Amino acid sequence: MKTIQVKLGNRSYPIHVESGLLEQLPSLLSEQNHGQKWIIISQYRLMEFFGFNLLDNLKQAGFSIDFITVPAGEAAKSINEFNRIISQMIEMNCDRSTTILALGGGVVGDVAGFVASSFMRGIDYYQIPSTLLAMVDSSIGGKTGINIAEGKNLVGAIYQPKSVFVDPSLLDSLPTEEVISGLGEIIKYGVIYDCDFFAEISQGLDDLESFPFEKAISRSCEIKADIVSKDEREGDLRRLLNFGHTIGHALEAHFGYGKLRHGEAVSYGMICAGWISNQLGYFSNDDYTNLKNVIQKLPLPPLNKFDANTLLPFIKNDKKTIAGELHFVVLDGLGSASTSNKVSGDLILTSLKEIQ
Numbered sequence: 001m002k003t004i005q006v007k008l009g010n011r012s013y014p015i016h017v018e019s020g021l022l023e024q025l026p027s028l029l030s031e032q033n034h035g036q037k038w039i040i041i042s043q044y045r046l047m048e049f050f051g052f053n054l055l056d057n058l059k060q061a062g063f064s065i066d067f068i069t070v071p072a073g074e075a076a077k078s079i080n081e082f083n084r085i086i087s088q089m090i091e092m093n094c095d096r097s098t099t100i101l102a103l104g105g106g107v108v109g110d111v112a113g114f115v116a117s118s119f120m121r122g123i124d125y126y127q128i129p130s131t132l133l134a135m136v137d138s139s140i141g142g143k144t145g146i147n148i149a150e151g152k153n154l155v156g157a158i159y160q161p162k163s164v165f166v167d168p169s170l171l172d173s174l175p176t177e178e179v180i181s182g183l184g185e186i187i188k189y190g191v192i193y194d195c196d197f198f199a200e201i202s203q204g205l206d207d208l209e210s211f212p213f214e215k216a217i218s219r220s221c222e223i224k225a226d227i228v229s230k231d232e233r234e235g236d237l238r239r240l241l242n243f244g245h246t247i248g249h250a251l252e253a254h255f256g257y258g259k260l261r262h263g264e265a266v267s268y269g270m271i272c273a274g275w276i277s278n279q280l281g282y283f284s285n286d287d288y289t290n291l292k293n294v295i296q297k298l299p300l301p302p303l304n305k306f307d308a309n310t311l312l313p314f315i316k317n318d319k320k321t322i323a324g325e326l327h328f329v330v331l332d333g334l335g336s337a338s339t340s341n342k343v344s345g346d347l348i349l350t351s352l353k354e355i356q
């Protein structure tokens with residue numbers, strides 16, 4: 001089992017990565033079981049895939065455990081679902097000692113983490129990510145939250161889990177498009193932080209069937225853990241994780257959540273951000289061509305024709321805009337990124353021709 005530490009003083013925690021890890025959870029969690037109530041928060045289909053099996057195994061190992069499900073999709077990250085989970089937990093006699101297991105993708109992880117952060121002023125929780133995106137990104141770093149009518153993730157907390165358990169074998173049932181979406185984020189880690197990793201990903205993408213998922217997940221977790229350990233609350237370093245996201249978020253909002261997946265939108269956003277970096281003279285022609293070629297190895301859904309101007313309000317709305325200034329993540333080379341406040345709205349609009 002590979003174990004990676006997120007180092008945050010007395011809130012430090014391990015990320016364990018191994019295929020088949022879910023089967024080992026009863027023994028890995030046994031020391032944390034003091035007879036308290038445990039709650040799996042998941043989605044019904046995921047309970048059928050592997051949640052009920054986990055529930056039975058934990059019951060057999062003496063855990064007092066129940067489960068709560070949320071709907072599929074962004075609808076689960078709503079104030080109504082948040083209320084419903086809290087009410088169910090009260091009905092189930094949960095208290096301050098209750099421990100949550102968040103079993104699912106980023107949607108489940110975000111809402112379950114937010115419940116953990118606020119129920120009885122904060123209870124313990126563990127992340128058990130089941131999508132590639134959640135394994136390499138959303139389960140690590142403690143960002144939790146829900147959506148409101150005014151926008152995504154506008155209510156939330158930074159609240160770290162006790163551990164993250166990554167079992168890459170859960171990916172066996174994940175639809176291909178969700179895998180592709182997660183690969184977009186994996187490419188991002190190579191691009192912003194580690195050029196050797198970028199080269200390995202590039203090679204791996206030549207034959208998706210034999211892509212080294214476990215290795216790539218571990219390396220991505222190491223990079224995210226390293227960044228979060230140095231900058232938990234999103235200063236300049238953690239902001240680099242937003243590479244490709246300013247335009248990615250705008251594409252997601254424009255085309256509709258659920259139509260274009262997050263990692264797919266970010267992949268398109270990375271092409272534009274790479275082009276912008278090149279135009280500003282930070283990023284060479286060869287590196288930009290290389291970046292674009294690697295991203296285009298992903299079978300991304302083609303984008304319907306769109307008017308670039310319609311994206312600008314979404315870009316200006318991006319919450320990474322601080323005091324009216326856009327902190328845009330640019331590349332200085334493959335494996336090296338920084339932020340720039342020199343990126344104008346016009347340049348962003350022109351960059352969109354690279355993906356149309």
Ligand SMILES: NC(=O)c1ccc[n+]([C@@H]2O[C@H](COP(=O)([O-])OP(=O)(O)OC[C@H]3O[C@@H](n4cnc5c(N)ncnc54)[C@H](O)[C@@H]3O)[C@@H](O)[C@H]2O)c1
Pocket residue numbers: 043045046049072073074077104105106107108110130131132133134137138139140141142143144152153170171172173174175178181262
């Ligand atoms: N907290 C963070 O730092 C952070 C970072 C990035 C994204 N996010 C959030 O994550 C969410 C997106 O997460 P996501 O991409 O994992 O989507 P998701 O959680 O909606 O999962 C995608 C779909 O895959 C299904 N699924 C999950 N695991 C499966 C499995 N093993 N087999 C079969 N089906 C499975 C889900 O039921 C869902 O229908 C967004 O809400 C985004 O805001 C959070």
Ligand SMILES: [Zn+2]
Pocket residue numbers: 137185245262266
């Ligand atoms: Zn992302």
